[in-house]
Each structure stands twice: as C-alpha cells, then as structure tokens.
Amino acid sequence: MSSPGAGKTTLLAKTLAALRGSTRVGVVEGDIETSIDADRLSGLGAQISLLNTSNGFGGECHLDAPMVARGLRGLRLDELDLVLIENVGNLVCPAEFDVGAHHRVMVYAITEGEEKPLKYPVMFRSCEVVVVNKLDLAPHLDADVALFRRNLASVNPHATVFELSARTGDGLDGWLGWLRDRLPG
Numbered sequence: 001m002s003s004p005g006a007g008k009t010t011l012l013a014k015t016l017a018a019l020r021g022s023t024r025v026g027v028v029e030g031d032i033e034t035s036i037d038a039d040r041l042s043g044l045g046a047q048i049s050l051l052n053t054s055n056g057f058g059g060e061c062h063l064d065a066p067m068v069a070r071g072l073r074g075l076r077l078d079e080l081d082l083v084l085i086e087n088v089g090n091l092v093c094p095a096e097f098d099v100g101a102h103h104r105v106m107v108y109a110i111t112e113g114e115e116k117p118l119k120y121p122v123m124f125r126s127c128e129v130v131v132v133n134k135l136d137l138a139p140h141l142d143a144d145v146a147l148f149r150r151n152l153a154s155v156n157p158h159a160t161v162f163e164l165s166a167r168t169g170d171g172l173d174g175w176l177g178w179l180r181d182r183l184p185g
Ligand SMILES: Nc1nc2c(ncn2[C@@H]2O[C@H](COP(=O)(O)OP(=O)(O)O)[C@@H](O)[C@H]2O)c(=O)[nH]1
Pocket: 002, 003, 004, 005, 006, 007, 008, 009, 010, 011, 037, 089, 133, 134, 135, 136, 137, 164, 165, 166, 167, 168
C-alpha cells in the first residue's frame, strides 16, 4: 500500500528481480484502470494477475478480500512460494480492508512530507513494515527523515522501518532480508 507514486511498483520490480531463481512469486496487481503496472512487472519471472477495480467492482479506490480472491484465481498458486499484492494508490481506504494478506507493508516516499503519519494514522498504524523510499532524492530535498520516524513512532511504535531507494537499489537488502525471513523453509 501507499499513496499514488510512492514507489510500490518500482519496489516490486526490484524485489522480483532479486528473488528470481530462488523464490517463485506471484503478484496481484491492483489498479482502478489500465495494465500499466502489470506490464512493468512482466518479464521478471513472476506470475502476474491484473485486477482492475473498474472491471466489475465499481472502480473502487482500494482492494477488498473478494477482489483479491478473484485476483488469486489468475495465479497458479500451487507453483508459488509467495504472493505479493499491490493495492490501489491511496492512503485512506486500503488501510480499512483486510484483504487476507499475512503481512501488511506500506511504502512512504520522502517527497510526501514528514507529517503524513499524523494525517493518515490509520494507514501507518495498519502496517507492520514501512519502507521509506526515494532516499536518493534526499540531497535535493529538505526532507527530515528523523522527524518522519518520530511521527511514525507516535502512531505506530512497532513498525519495522527500512530506508532505501527503489530506483538505485541502495538499502534494498534489509527489505529483502525481512521478506526472505518470512518465506517457508
Ligand atoms: N528518484 C526516485 N524515484 C523513484 C523511486 N521509486 C520510484 N520512483 C519513481 O516514482 C514514480 C512512481 O513510482 P511507482 O513505482 O510507479 O509508484 P506507485 O504508484 O506507488 O506504484 C516513478 O516515476 C518512479 O520511477 C526512488 O527510489 N527514487
């Protein structure tokens, strides 16, 4: 989950490339319209199931469990170790729906403003992992990551935080390690 443009698809692409050959991954790609993100993730060795909420689900701004159930039918689950779900970009509604995932992760980009955990506490509280993305842009911004982390801790003191750049791949190892620790055997 994340706001639009925080870097979910970019992080997924880097994650698929890193897990290729060792972990069999499926992606349920949630979007209101278009196959743009699903297309970006094709060719990285993963099964992709596109879920457009404009297709039979009223153009919803979030995924819910029945939608994900439909998305899962587009994957050969017995051939997979891991399913990743990209929700619709939105800091409000996706937080309120349990889609049946074992773990909930969100991406926050340092371009978004340090106060976002205070303004969207339900989202930041609903996740066990917050990926702080676009660290490569830090020299060009006045982003205060320490202040963001204090704001996050005030609404969710238990969140595991990874700071990285999905674009350059810097800092990706912590995130990948967390993910690998949750894979079977
Ligand atoms: N500079 C920079 N740009 C990024 C990074 N991650 C994503 N982007 C860019 O941010 C935009 C939105 O990324 P995308 O992955 O589509 O975000 P999504 O809407 O959350 O799936 C794209 O132009 C990406 O290239 C990053 O770590 N650094």
